[in-house]
Amino acid sequence: xxxxxxxxxxxxxxxxxxxxxxxxxxxxxxxxxxxxxxxxxxxxxxxxxxxxxxxxxxxxxxxxxxxxxxxxxxxxxxxxxxxxxxxxxxxxxxxxxxxxxxxxxxxxxxxxxxxxxxxxxxxxxxxxxxxxxxxxxxxxxxxxxxxxxxxxxxxxxxxxxxxxxxxxxxxxxxxxxxxxxxxxxxxxxxxxxxxxxxxxxxxxxxxxxxxxxxxxxxxxxxxxxxxxxxxxxxxxxxxxxxxxxxxxxxxxxxxxxxxxxxxxxxxxxxxxxxxxxxxxxxxxxxxxxxxxxxxxxxxxxxx
Numbered sequence: 001x002x003x004x005x006x007x008x009x010x011x012x013x014x015x016x017x018x019x020x021x022x023x024x025x026x027x028x029x030x031x032x033x034x035x036x037x038x039x040x041x042x043x044x045x046x047x048x049x050x051x052x053x054x055x056x057x058x059x060x061x062x063x064x065x066x067x068x069x070x071x072x073x074x075x076x077x078x079x080x081x082x083x084x085x086x087x088x089x090x091x092x093x094x095x096x097x098x099x100x101x102x103x104x105x106x107x108x109x110x111x112x113x114x115x116x117x118x119x120x121x122x123x124x125x126x127x128x129x130x131x132x133x134x135x136x137x138x139x140x141x142x143x144x145x146x147x148x149x150x151x152x153x154x155x156x157x158x159x160x161x162x163x164x165x166x167x168x169x170x171x172x173x174x175x176x177x178x179x180x181x182x183x184x185x186x187x188x189x190x191x192x193x194x195x196x197x198x199x200x201x202x203x204x205x206x207x208x209x210x211x212x213x214x215x216x217x218x219x220x221x222x223x224x225x226x227x228x229x230x231x232x233x234x235x236x237x238x239x240x241x242x243x244x245x246x247x248x249x250x251x252x253x254x255x256x257x258x259x260x261x262x263x264x265x266x267x268x269x270x271x272x273x274x275x276x277x278x279x280x281x282x283x284x285x286x287x288x289x290x291x292x293x294x295x296x297x298x299x300x301x302x303x
Contacts, residue, residue, distance in 0.1 A: 009060035010132040012074070012263020015099030015204075017056035019091040023049050024103065025082030027090075039123030040075060046116075050077035051091055053101065054120065057263070061129050072126040073118040076103070079241070080112045085256020099205050099262055100137065106256040107147055108248035116239040125238040131157075133264040134231045134240075137208070137224075139174055140196040142255075148247040149257055152179065154187035155240035156231040165230050168213045173226040190229050200224050201258070205265060 020038055023030040026049040035041045035048040057072040084090070085106040093100035105111060119126040134156075141148045153159075161172035173194035181187050200223040202208050208224050210216050216225070233240060249255040 009062075010057070010128060010130045011059075011265055012057045012132065012134070013099065013265050014053065014056060014092060014101050014262050015265070017053040017074070017092075019051065020054045021048075021050065021052040022087075022091045024051055024076070024087065024090050025049055025078045025084070027082065027084050027087040029088055039120065040073070040118045043123040046075075047077045050075055051101075051103075052076075052118075057117065059128060059130060070126075070129075071120070072128075073120045075116045075118050076101075077114055077116070078111050079114055080110075082111045083109045089258055093201075093203060093258075093260060099265060100202070100260045101262060103244065103259045103261075104256055105244050105246050105259065106253065107246050108252050109256075110243060110245035112241060112243045114239050114241050117237075127238045128233075128235060130235050132233050134233060135228060135262050135264075136190070136231070137228050137260040137262070138196075138201050138258075139190060139192045139227050139229070140194055140200075141192045142249065143195045143197060144250060145195060146247060146249050147255060147257055148192050149259070150189060150191040150245045151229070151259070152181070152187050152189045152243040152245070153231055153240070154181050154183075154185045155233060155237060156188060157234050158232045159188055159190075160230045162225040162228060165225075165228070166209070166212075168216075168221075168225060170213065170221055170225045174229060188231075192227070194226065196223065196227065198258075200227065201260065205262060 021030045021034050023032065023034065032048050038052055040046070041048050053074040055071070056074045059070045059072065061068050061070055083106045084104045086104050089102055089104040091102060093102050103113065117126040117128060118124070136151050139149050139151060159176070161174055161176065162168055162170040163172050173192065175191045175193050177189045177191070179187050179189045202224055208220060208228065213221060244259050246257050
């Protein structure tokens with residue numbers, strides 16, 4: 001299959017993280033008491049109603065003197081009123097299995113969230129020194145055209161849908177526009193236009209990311225890739241904000257959707273180099289050289 005040469009230096013790994021707290025908007029299932037042992041929440045005037053992912057990130061910091069690895073956590077809170085359909089789904093995909101974070105939102109709702117990086121040892125915000133990638137998956141609508149999902153991101157510098165991502169060249173189902181938020185900042189808005197059920201929800205990044213489109217299954221190409229977006233964020237951020245929106249279900253208030261997201265994981269898909277071809281089979285040994293013909297006998301002496 002080949003090997004990956006990783007050039008990114010910031011990794012956000014949901015699969016190997018631990019959810020210490022899941023109480024977004026105070027909707028549980030964790031309680032406020034579960035936040036007592038988290039230093040960042042104890043030392044700062046921040047909401048204890050959020051999702052705390054411990055051990056999620058590493059960053060390589062290079063200085064003229066040395067290179068060091070910095071570890072960080074991630075804390076997600078709601079900035080506006082949060083109404084889930086099923087808060088038990090918040091945290092991580094598939095009951096702690098898989099490398100996706102999850103936020104569940106009820107239909108006919110919108111909510112703004114802040115994703116904050118944390119230095120767990122110091123109990124303070126952590127400012128990333130490098131740019132980083134973040135991904136959103138499975139942005140679709142209900143099968144009847146209701147339950148339209150959209151994601152608005154205001155801190156990213158660029159994005160790629162399945163058209164340009166990894167040069168896959170797969171048509172996207174997302175409508176992309178630029179909007180201005182209440183703070184006057186320019187934001188990217190990604191809105192679903194195509195219906196699908198939960199059948200196309202990935203469990204692992206490897207379900208979608210591969211060196212080339214030829215390495216993907218036909219199902220992935222047709223039913224997963226068109227619903228994703230990749231965001232690049234600049235260095236110097238300690239947080240970024242996202243607004244999720246879902247339109248009403250046919251029976252308003254009866255349903256909801258899961259927003260899936262993840263980060264760049266070490267060893268994924270930056271640069272791909274095929275393995276060298278196998279060596280040709282060994283040739284049989286050469287036969288020994290033919291010995292020279294025998295010398296003629298000396299002439300007979302005269303009589």
